[in-house]
Amino acid sequence: MRGFLSADRIRMLVPAASLTVLLIAVFWLQPRAMSYTGLNLLFNLAVPIALATIAQMLIMMVNDLDLSIGTFVSFVACVTATFLQTDPVIGVLILAGCIGVYAGMGVIIHLRNLPSIVVTLGMSFVWGGLAVLILPSPGGTAPDWVRWLMTSRPPLVPMAIVASVLIAVVGHLIVMRSSFGVVLRGVGGNERSVARAGWSIVRARAAAYALAGLFAVLAGICLVGLTTSADANIATRYTLLAIAGVILGGGEFTGGRVSPIGAVIGALTLTLAGSFLSFLRISPDWQIGAQGAILILVLALRLLLNRREQAEQAK
Amino acid sequence: MKKAIVLGALALALTSTTAYADTSDKRIALSNNYAGNSWRQAMLTSWETVTGPAVEQGIVAAADAFTTAENQATEQAAQIQNMILQGYDAIVVNAASPTALNGAIKEACDAGITVVSFDGIVTEPCAWRIAVDFQGMGRKEVEFLAEKLPEGGRLLEIRGLAGVSVDDEIHAGIEAAMAENSQFEIVGSVNGDWAQDVAQRAVAGILPSLPEDIVGVVTQGGDGYGAAQAFLAAGRPLPIIIMGNREDELTFWKQQKDESGYETYSVSIAPGVSTLAFWVAQQILDGVEVPKDLVVPLVEVTQDNLEEMLEQTAAGSVTNVEYSLEDAQAVIADAS
Numbered sequence: 031m032r033g034f035l036s037a038d039r040i041r042m043l044v045p046a047a048s049l050t051v052l053l054i055a056v057f058w059l060q061p062r063a064m065s066y067t068g069l070n071l072l073f074n075l076a077v078p079i080a081l082a083t084i085a086q087m088l089i090m091m092v093n094d095l096d097l098s099i100g101t102f103v104s105f106v107a108c109v110t111a112t113f114l115q116t117d118p119v120i121g122v123l124i125l126a127g128c129i130g131v132y133a134g135m136g137v138i139i140h141l142r143n144l145p146s147i148v149v150t151l152g153m154s155f156v157w158g159g160l161a162v163l164i165l166p167s168p169g170g171t172a173p174d175w176v177r178w179l180m181t182s183r184p185p186l187v188p189m190a191i192v193a194s195v196l197i198a199v200v201g202h203l204i205v206m207r208s209s210f211g212v213v214l215r216g217v218g219g220n221e222r223s224v225a226r227a228g229w230s231i232v233r234a235r236a237a238a239y240a241l242a243g244l245f246a247v248l249a250g251i252c253l254v255g256l257t258t259s260a261d262a263n264i265a266t267r268y269t270l271l272a273i274a275g276v277i278l279g280g281g282e283f284t285g286g287r288v289s290p291i292g293a294v295i296g297a298l299t300l301t302l303a304g305s306f307l308s309f310l311r312i313s314p315d316w317q318i319g320a321q322g323a324i325l326i327l328v329l330a331l332r333l334l335l336n337r338r339e340q341a342e343q344a345k
Numbered sequence: 346m347k348k349a350i351v352l353g354a355l356a357l358a359l360t361s362t363t364a365y366a367d368t369s370d371k372r373i374a375l376s377n378n379y380a381g382n383s384w385r386q387a388m389l390t391s392w393e394t395v396t397g398p399a400v401e402q403g404i405v406a407a408a409d410a411f412t413t414a415e416n417q418a419t420e421q422a423a424q425i426q427n428m429i430l431q432g433y434d435a436i437v438v439n440a441a442s443p444t445a446l447n448g449a450i451k452e453a454c455d456a457g458i459t460v461v462s463f464d465g466i467v468t469e470p471c472a473w474r475i476a477v478d479f480q481g482m483g484r485k486e487v488e489f490l491a492e493k494l495p496e497g498g499r500l501l502e503i504r505g506l507a508g509v510s511v512d513d514e515i516h517a518g519i520e521a522a523m524a525e526n527s528q529f530e531i532v533g534s535v536n537g538d539w540a541q542d543v544a545q546r547a548v549a550g551i552l553p554s555l556p557e558d559i560v561g562v563v564t565q566g567g568d569g570y571g572a573a574q575a576f577l578a579a580g581r582p583l584p585i586i587i588m589g590n591r592e593d594e595l596t597f598w599k600q601q602k603d604e605s606g607y608e609t610y611s612v613s614i615a616p617g618v619s620t621l622a623f624w625v626a627q628q629i630l631d632g633v634e635v636p637k638d639l640v641v642p643l644v645e646v647t648q649d650n651l652e653e654m655l656e657q658t659a660a661g662s663v664t665n666v667e668y669s670l671e672d673a674q675a676v677i678a679d680a681s
Contacts, residue, residue, distance in 0.1 A: 133580035318414040
């Protein structure tokens with residue numbers, strides 16, 4: 031029994047449990063949400079957030095932090111609504127170039143031993159500036175295929191849920207089940223031993239950043255598919271949401287301890303928390319505070335579990 | 346012309362009073378993206394004051410206001426999707442972005458919900474738009490000066506925040522009107538960023554390089570008081586400075602008017618425009634044929650109604666007007 035309910039297990043169960051509790055509360059407050067369309071409306075905007083959260087998770091996995099995710103996703107959204115729609119080839123080239131820049135960022139941060147927070151904060155202004163250059167005033171059009179994808183209505187299960195599960199599974203396979211993922215987590219856990227085992231840390235870090243860039247690009251494309259057009263500040267709040275999502279989902283800032291499934295659940299929980307407060311009819315003045323309170327509640331639970339875990343290990 | 350509008354509105358009001366009951370079971374929601382300045386606070390208060398009695402009288406079943414916490418388009422899109430789930434019949438929205446909400450707004454329209462955007466309008470064609478005629482604001486300023494100073498003269502222009510569309514629009518209106526009034530010449534232009542302190546610094550900076558005979562200052566609102574302070578500090582005679590309905594501007598005007606009979610003109614839009622959007626939404630729900638593009642009436646303060654308008658202006662805020670059903674009908678009649 032003790033083996034089954036080990037702290038580690040509970041630690042992974044907390045995010046799922048908080049999402050379930052919130053979901054039940056939302057269904058109770060607003061029975062209309064308990065339908066195909068309802069679930070889609072509740073969760074479709076969580077899909078790009080989930081992708082951005084996975085991107086942030088990949089960076090956190092190698093002990094870094096990306097403060098430019100929000101502006102980067104905004105930039106990708108602007109490219110998607112302009113170049114990717116009018117000149118798909120140029121659009122794809124730009125986005126591929128962006129992933130290259132992310133890999134380069136990883137290399138520079140590693141070689142020069144720079145704090146990732148500083149580099150990515152700087153890059154956030156670069157992305158923001160480029161976004162304004164591409165789209166000086168809000169506008170653009172989503173490419174038809176993106177719009178089709180994001181408004182598709184698969185049978186039985188709504189798009190938002192299918193996409194979330196897909197993101198979680200793909201993330202899980204890459205990070206938890208592939209040898210590549212083991213090396214990346216190893217970089218976060220104990221860089222030196224990974225290097226001693228003969229792996230190139232520079233390459234690993236570059237790969238982690240490139241992969242994060244890829245997920246962030248997907249986030250931007252999905253976002254435009256939902257909104258139909260873009261503006262230069264469309265996703266700036268994703269930076270903090272993504273960090274909160276990773277932590278809510280059971281990830282840690284250091285040590286390569288992350289969970290892709292947890293990260294997706296974290297992103298869904300954050301989105302749902304907003305809807306929950308809105309259905310509760312909490313006055314806007316209190317909403318920021320209430321959102322914070324939910325975060326603190328879940329994190330407090332995490333802290334308690336961490337303590338228990340340490341106690342277990344000490345035994 | 347004006348008489349015709351009033352008569353038209355009256356006729357509309359008479360014919361539609363019987364139709365009130367049709368919206369008694371309808372629920373309207375306000376989706377607001379930001380509440381962090383006095384204009385938005387006044388906007389929300391006006392919404393409460395007007396919709397409260399409307400709900401009590403049974404004109405509509407509910408009129409709930411929602412504000413997003415972070416002033417972000419993606420957050421507001423989620424908020425609108427929640428409103429669809431909550432089953433509102435109409436959503437009145439002041440949008441964080443003219444385009445980024447289009448997906449959510451389309452979802453609402455597809456669900457059969459009436460969407461009316463105002464102030465921060467959206468481009469999604471299925472929504473109604475109650476837009477501010479900023480160009481008209483600029484034009485009115487020059488027209489007032491032309492009336493007051495038929496012999497013309499030199500003007501100073503205070504612009505807003507560079508790169509923002511509102512600044513371009515007001516400036517375009519001023520330019521268009523200047524082309525028709527060649528007796529005026531703009532001899533200097535500064536950016537006041539719609540803030541009194543910035544405007545004061547900017548005007549103080551440019552004044553020494555300007556000729557003594559400036560007769561008027563065209564502004565964009567929120568900058569008139571600062572400009573006046575700069576002129577006074579430089580020991581220059583006070584030109585006609587157009588004001589923007591801010592409380593400090595009107596108070597200053599009143600002071601000068603009492604002391605020396607100072608005359609000017611002030612124009613802006615009222616935060617109570619949210620109530621106009623409310624009534625427009627109610628009218629659409631009521632089955633009234635409403636054009637998709639409507640224009641927010643400008644609130645003008647003149648020498649005659651200064652005292653009265655000052656009373657409607659809360660300290661540190663902007664002159665407010667709350668609109669009635671009849672006002673909304675007049676605006677609709679004006680556009681169709």
